[in-house]
Structures are given as C-alpha cells and as structure tokens.
Amino acid sequence: xxxxxxxxxxxxxxxxxxxxSVVSITAYAIHNFYELRRQWxxxxxxxxxxxxxxxxxxxxxxxxxxxxxDLWNKLKHFQEQSEHDQNGALYRFREITALDNxxxxxxxxxxxxxxLMQSYGAAPSTTVLWNSADAIRMAAPVQFGGxxxxxxxxxxxxxxxxxxxxxxxxxxxxxxFLVTLASVAFGLALARWITRPLSDIQNVLPMMGSGNIxxxxxxxxxxxxxxxxxxxxxxxxxxxxxxxxxxxxxxxLEETVKLRTNELTASNKELEAFSYxxxxxxxxxxxxxxxxxxxxxxxxxxxxxETAASYLKRVRGGAQKMGTLIDDLLQLSRVTRLEMKYVxxxxxxxxxxxxxxxxxxxxxxxxxxxxxPDLTATGDTxxxxxxxxxxxxxxxxxxxxxxxxxxxxxxxxxxxxxVYFIRDNGAGFDMRxxxxxxxxxxxxxTEDEFPGTGIGLATVQRIANRHGGRIWxxxxxxxxxxFYFVLPxxxxxx
Amino acid sequence: MGSKIILLVEDxxxxxxxxxxxxxxxxxxxxxxxxxDGQEVLDYLFGEGEYAxxxxxxxPQIILLDLKLPRVDGLEVLQRIRADxxxxxxxxxxxxxxxxxxxxxSSYDLGANSYVRKPVDFNEFIEAARQLGMxxxxxxxxxxx
Numbered sequence: 216x217x218x219x220x221x222x223x224x225x226x227x228x229x230x231x232x233x234x235x236s237v238v239s240i241t242a243y244a245i246h247n248f249y250e251l252r253r254q255w256x257x258x259x260x261x262x263x264x265x266x267x268x269x270x271x272x273x274x275x276x277x278x279x280x281x282x283x284x285d286l287w288n289k290l291k292h293f294q295e296q297s298e299h300d301q302n303g304a305l306y307r308f309r310e311i312t313a314l315d316n317x318x319x320x321x322x323x324x325x326x327x328x329x330x331l332m333q334s335y336g337a338a339p340s341t342t343v344l345w346n347s348a349d350a351i352r353m354a355a356p357v358q359f360g361g362x363x364x365x366x367x368x369x370x371x372x373x374x375x376x377x378x379x380x381x382x383x384x385x386x387x388x389x390x391x392f393l394v395t396l397a398s399v400a401f402g403l404a405l406a407r408w409i410t411r412p413l414s415d416i417q418n419v420l421p422m423m424g425s426g427n428i429x430x431x432x433x434x435x436x437x438x439x440x441x442x443x444x445x446x447x448x449x450x451x452x453x454x455x456x457x458x459x460x461x462x463x464x465x466x467x468l469e470e471t472v473k474l475r476t477n478e479l480t481a482s483n484k485e486l487e488a489f490s491y492x493x494x495x496x497x498x499x500x501x502x503x504x505x506x507x508x509x510x511x512x513x514x515x516x517x518x519x520x521e522t523a524a525s526y527l528k529r530v531r532g533g534a535q536k537m538g539t540l541i542d543d544l545l546q547l548s549r550v551t552r553l554e555m556k557y558v559x560x561x562x563x564x565x566x567x568x569x570x571x572x573x574x575x576x577x578x579x580x581x582x583x584x585x586x587x588p589d590l591t592a593t594g595d596t597x598x599x600x601x602x603x604x605x606x607x608x609x610x611x612x613x614x615x616x617x618x619x620x621x622x623x624x625x626x627x628x629x630x631x632x633x634v635y636f637i638r639d640n641g642a643g644f645d646m647r648x649x650x651x652x653x654x655x656x657x658x659x660x661t662e663d664e665f666p667g668t669g670i671g672l673a674t675v676q677r678i679a680n681r682h683g684g685r686i687w688x689x690x691x692x693x694x695x696x697x698f699y700f701v702l703p704x705x706x707x708x709x
Numbered sequence: 710m711g712s713k714i715i716l717l718v719e720d721x722x723x724x725x726x727x728x729x730x731x732x733x734x735x736x737x738x739x740x741x742x743x744x745x746d747g748q749e750v751l752d753y754l755f756g757e758g759e760y761a762x763x764x765x766x767x768x769p770q771i772i773l774l775d776l777k778l779p780r781v782d783g784l785e786v787l788q789r790i791r792a793d794x795x796x797x798x799x800x801x802x803x804x805x806x807x808x809x810x811x812x813x814x815s816s817y818d819l820g821a822n823s824y825v826r827k828p829v830d831f832n833e834f835i836e837a838a839r840q841l842g843m844x845x846x847x848x849x850x851x852x853x854x
Contacts, residue, residue: 495777498806502827503723510730 225410232402240394244387252380259306259351263371267355271367274313278321279359283331286313286322294324309350309370313357316365335368412440416447423447426455483552490548497541505534543670546601547655550677555595562590562603562635566624569604573611582611582620590626590635592702594682599702602678605671606637606698612665613641613696621695638697644690652688675700713739716769718750718786719804720778724827728773728804742769747781750774751789754796768799776805776816784815791820 220226270293277286290311297308312323314335323329350370357365412433419428428451433444508531512524519527566586574580592599607622614620621640626633644652644659651657655673675698679686683703690696715732719725725743732741744750750772752758756765772790776783783803790796802823803816813824 495806498827499721499724502727502806503721506723506727510727 223410224413225406228406228409229403232405233399236398236402237395240391240398244391248384248387251383255376255380259371259373259376263306263351263353263369264355267353267367267369270311270369271355271357274322274367275357275359275364278313278315278357278365281321283322287324287326290322290324306376307372307374309372311370312368314366314368316363321365412444416443419447423451424454424458426452486548487552490545490552493541494545498538501534501538501541505531505538508534540668540670543668543674547670547674547677550598550601550674550681553595553597555598555681557593558596560592560594560596560599562592562599563588563624565600566590566603566607569600569607570611570622573608577611577615580611580615580620581618582614582622584620585623585625587625590624592635594702598678598681602675602700603637605675606700609671609698610637610639610641610696612667613643613660614639615641615665617641632701634699634701636697636699638695640695643692643694643696644688645692646690649688649690653686714767714769715739715741716750716753716772717741717743718745718747718772718774718778718783719743720745720775724775739770745779747778747783747786749780750786751781754790754799755793765795768796770800772799772801773804774801774821776803784819787816787819787821 220230270290274286274289277283277289290313293311294308297306308324310323310325310328312325312329312335313321315321317334319332319334320329322331329335350372352368352370354366354368356363357367415430415432419430422428428448430444430448433440434448435441436444508527511519512527516524563586570584570586574582607624610622611620614622617640619640623638624635625638626635628634642660642665648659651659653672653676654669656669657673658667658669660667676686679700679702684701686698686700688696688698717725717728719728729741729743732739742753744753748758752760753763754765754768756763774783774786778786781789783805787801787803790799790801800822801820802825803813803821804825804827806827816824
C-alpha cells in the first residue's frame with residue numbers, strides 16, 4: 216500500500232483529492248441536516264404555539280359559560296380541518312383538550328381517554344413537551360376578561376415532519392453519493408492533468424544532451440510546466456553544445472598528447488643515444504689517461520721522483536673521479552628513462568645484501584645494523600636496488616667517522632600510509648639546507664670530508680617520484696640523519 | 710691444438726695498447742692478433758677481403774670483442790660468428806666500456822660467453838683480463854670438432 220502510494224504522484228494527488236472531497240461533503244451534509252432540523256423544529260414550535268393560542272382564544276367564551284357541546288364541536292372542527300388539510304402540513308392535531316380552572320376536562324376530541332369533568336392530571340403550562348417520538352404537546356392558557364379560566368392542551372402528531380426529515384436525509388445521502396462520485400472523477404482527472412506533463416518530461420529526460428528534446432505539448436504554456444519545459448529544452452541544447460565542445464577539446468588534447476608523446480619518444484631516443492655515446496666515448500680517453508699514468512708509474516717508477524709520482528697519482532685520481540661522475544650521471548638519466556616493471560620486492564633481503572657488500576669493502580668498520588624483517592614493496596627491482604644502494608651507501612659513508620656506525624632500516628605508519636626510513640648516526644646535516652639535499656650536484660659536505668658526486672640523492676628522488684612516491688629527510692649536524700620514503704602500493708600496474 | 714691466438718677486436722689504439730700490455734704483464738704469452746673494426750674481424754675469421762687465402766682452419770682461441778666498432782658493430786659481428794658453423798663454438802668475450810643493460814642482455818642473447826666492462830680503474834681492468842686469461846686460455850679447453 217505504502218509502495219503503491221509513494222510510487223506515483225498521480226495516486227497521491229488522487230487520494231488527497233478524494234479524501235478532501237468526501238470529508239468536506241460529509242461535513243457539509245451533516246451540518247445541513249442538523250440546521251434543517253433545528254429550523255423546522257423552531258417553525259413547528261412557533262406555529263403550534265400560535266395555533267394553540269388561537270384555539271384558546273376561540274373557545275374562551277364556551278369555556279366561560281360551560282357550553283360544553285359548542286366547545287367540543289369547535290375542537291372537533293379544528294381537528295377535522297387539520298386532517299383534511301394534509302398538503303404540506305408539518306403536523307396534525309392528535310387530540311385537543313380544554314381544561315377548566317380546576318384542571319378538569321371541559322371538552323376533548325378524545326372523550327374516551329379524557330371524559331368530561333375528570334381531572335386531566337398534571338396540567339402542563341405553555342411549555343413544549345418533546346416527550347414522544349412522534350408527538351408534541353403544547354399548552355396555552357384560556358383567558359376571559361383578563362383572567363385565566365382554563366387551558367387548552369393540544370397534542371400534535373409530528374409524523375409528517377419526521378417523514379419530511381427522513382426524505383431530506385435520504386436525498387442528502389443520494390446527493391452525497393453523487394457528489395462524491397463526481398469529485399472522485401474530477402479528482403482523478405485533475406490529478407492526471409497535473410501529473411501527465413511530469414511523465415512527459417520524465418520520458419524525454421534520458422535524451423538529455425542529444426539536442427533533440429522538444430516538449431511541444433508543454434513549451435507553449437505560460438504556467439510552471441511551460442517554464443519547466445522551456446528550461447529543459449534549453450538545458451538540453453546547452454549540454455549538447457558543451458558536450459560538443461568537450462569532445463572537440465578532447466580530440467585536440469588527444470592530438471596534442473600524441474604529438475607530445477612522439478616528441479618525447481624522439482627526445483628519449485636521442486637522450487639514449489647520447490648517453491650511450493657518453494658511456495663509450497667519454498670513458499675511452501679516461502681509460503687512456505688512467506691506464507697510461509699507471510703504466511708510467513709501474514714501468515718507469517724508478518725514474519720518477521716523488522713529486523712526479525704524486526702528480527701522476529693525482530692524474531689518476533682525477534680520471535677515476537670523472538669515471539664515477541659519468542657513472543652517476545648515466546644512472547641518473549637511466550633512472551628517468553628506463554621502462555619500469557612492477558614486482559613485489561623483499562626490501563629487507565635487498566638491504567641485507569647491500570649492507571654485506573658495504574661491509575666487504577670496509578671490513579674493519581664497527582657497525583650496528585638493524586633491518587626490520589618482512590619489509591616489502593611493489594616497484595621496479597632495478598630502480599629500488601639503486602635507491603637502497605644510494606641511501607644505505609650514504610648512511611654507511613656518513614657514519615664512517617663515528618666510533619660505531621648505527622644504521623637502521625624500518626617502517627612506520629603515518630596515517631594510513633606506510634613510510635620506510637633509513638636512519639644513521641652519522642655526520643647529519645643542517646635542516647636549513649634540507650631543500651638542497653635532493654638537487655643534482657648539490658653537496659652539503661666538502662670532498663675532503665666525504666667524497667661524492669652529489670648525484671645520488673637526486674637519483675633517489677627521481678626513483679621515488681617515478682614510483683608515484685615521495686622522499687624527505689630529517690637531520691642534525693653531528694648527530695645523524697633519517698631519510699623517509701613512501702612507495703604507494705600500485706596493484707594494477709602492467 | 711694449433712696456436713692459441715687471442716683475437717682482440719678494438720678500434721681504440723689506446724685501449725689496444727693497454728689491453729695488450731695488461732695481457733703481457735700477466736704472463737699471457739699467446740699470440741695476440743689485433744683487428745680494428747667489425748668488417749676486418751669477419752674477413753679474418755672467414756678468410757675474405759684482405760685476409761683472402763688465410764688458412765681458416767686456424768681460428769683464435771678466444772675473441773675479445775668491443776661492441777662499438779666502425780663499419781660493422783660488435784653485436785652484428787657476434788651474430789655472424791654464431792650463425793656460421795665454422796665459428797659457432799668460438800668463445801667470445803664482450804669487452805666494452807658500455808654499461809648499458811640492453812647491451813649486456815642482447816650480447817648474452819646473441820651467445821656471448823662472457824661480458825667484461827672495460828673499467829677505468831686499470832687495476833680492475835687487469836683483474837678482468839687476468840680472469841679472462843685464466844678462464845679461456847688456461848682452464849678451458851676449446852671443444853674439439
């Protein structure tokens with residue numbers, strides 16, 4: 216029922232109109248009925264009172280002089296008249312009785328019930344007595360020469376009045392029924408008339424944006440429906456126009472993306488070729504410089520004095536430094552270029568291996584390494600390897616001047632994000648320069664303190680970025696630094 | 710058995726000198742045949758061009774092959790060596806300064822026996838050359854055919 220009603224505006228409106236009309240018509244009918252009855256009662260009361268007074272006046276003389284027969288005749292005459300005069304009469308005399316001053320019957324149209332000269336019983340005054348379902352009694356004093364000499368009691372039969380009332384009531388019932396029918400029909404029609412345009416509108420809405428919406432049945436109307444229909448038609452046109460624009464922009468954008476992709480591919484290829492030739496061609500002369508310097512030291516060492524030997528050492532140092540620079544630069548550019556393959560990586564195992572390598576190069580170092588077990592991430596193995604190599608290598612390098620190196624690799628939850636960190640107790644850095652930390656060729660230490668190219672952290676940042684992650688750092692001079700990074704879990708990467 | 714020739718394919722004269730010196734210094738007394746580009750090595754191996762008439766039953770014990778070569782590049786040379794039944798089993802060690810992953814992968818794909826990056830640090834280079842000498846000239850016997 217509830218669904219039936221709430222499912223349709225038409226039904227809601229219909230039901231509302233139906234209830235409204237039935238209630239209002241019923242209320243009107245009831246009110247009307249009672250009002251009618253009251254009016255008729257008033258009329259009967261005043262008419263019967265007048266009639267009773269008239270009879271009292273007519274029979275005053277007969278009662279005074281004891282002309283019982285005349286009196287009876289007159290009463291009889293009244294009654295007969297009322298019996299003849301049926302048309303439209305609301306009442307009839309049932310019996311008319313005259314009483315003398317002592318309350319005895321002086322004449323009655325019903326002599327058997329009220330014999331002459333017998334006490335009538337409690338003589339009523341002028342009050343109307345509605346004491347019976349179909350009769351009322353009315354009393355009036357009979358006066359002669361200014362004094363009361365008796366009274367007239369008339370019993371009126373009000374059956375006609377009751378019949379009349381019932382006929383009215385029946386007519387009202389029929390009227391009520393017809394009006395209810397009419398108002399239901401009208402209500403349904405009205406509800407249909409109100410809700411029909413709504414379903415028309417509903418039917419065209421799926422076409423919104425096609426530019427084809429035409430509510431020809433509604434759009435000429437001046438009322439709310441007309442305005443709504445025109446607004447919908449215009450919105451349809453606008454949306455179509457916008458969609459066209461968006462499609463156009465999208466096409467242009469696709470074109471642009473294609474163009475840019477081609478450009479990018481071309482420049483990537485160029486860069487690759489460049490890196491390749493840097494890797495080969497820059498390295499060859501360096502090899503010659505370094506190799507022949509060594510050959511000089513080894514083959515002609517006895518002919519060189521100390522200064523010459525130290526110069527040659529510096530030549531070799533320079534060549535080797537430049538080799539490292541080339542390696543780092545190539546790695547930095549490769550990190551940006553290489554296609555990534557996402558796999559699940561055991562970071563703990565990877566870090567363990569890197570640390571082993573570092574220890575191998577520097578076996579005398581007193582180091583306390585703690586790597587959380589079960590650290591995993593999704594990423595490109597090659598790139599993550601480079602990243603951890605750089606970060607752990609830095610931690611190793613910068614904690615080298617402490618009596619004991621403490622390096623920790625772990626993770627923590629920050630909100631709902633898994634953050635990895637690599638902490639050391641090394642040289643640290645001044646937080647004022649934290650922004651320079653990840654720039655290429657930016658160094659916060661001199662070459663004498665800690666050797667390096669200044670490319671490592673730039674590479675690390677690129678790797679984090681390529682994974683859609685972030686890296687940041689905290690540090691304090693002389694106390695150590697901590698590098699944090701986030702590698703978002705990318706489930707549906709190719 | 711034949712003579713244990715080492716075929717060094719290198720276009721850079723510095724690298725040639727340094728490689729030969731490194732081999733000599735580590736008591737590798739084999740004859741070292743030096744060729745300067747990809748075409749020349751193919752001509753040498755197959756007895757064509759300027760090597761027309763060479764007795765090609767005498768093949769080198771090992772080929773040290775640079776990748777970046779004039780005329781025919783190292784990868785193509787490797788491909789041609791592996792494609793020919795006469796040279797298919799020759800041990801080829803790629804000797805290059807390239808650190809490109811794809812070079813390494815494609816040279817293994819094409820059948821290189823080993824891959825050694827020419828290090829700038831000469832000590833490392835000597836170590837690499839020494840290991841090569843150990844492996845291919847002293848321990849490994851070339852398959853008889």
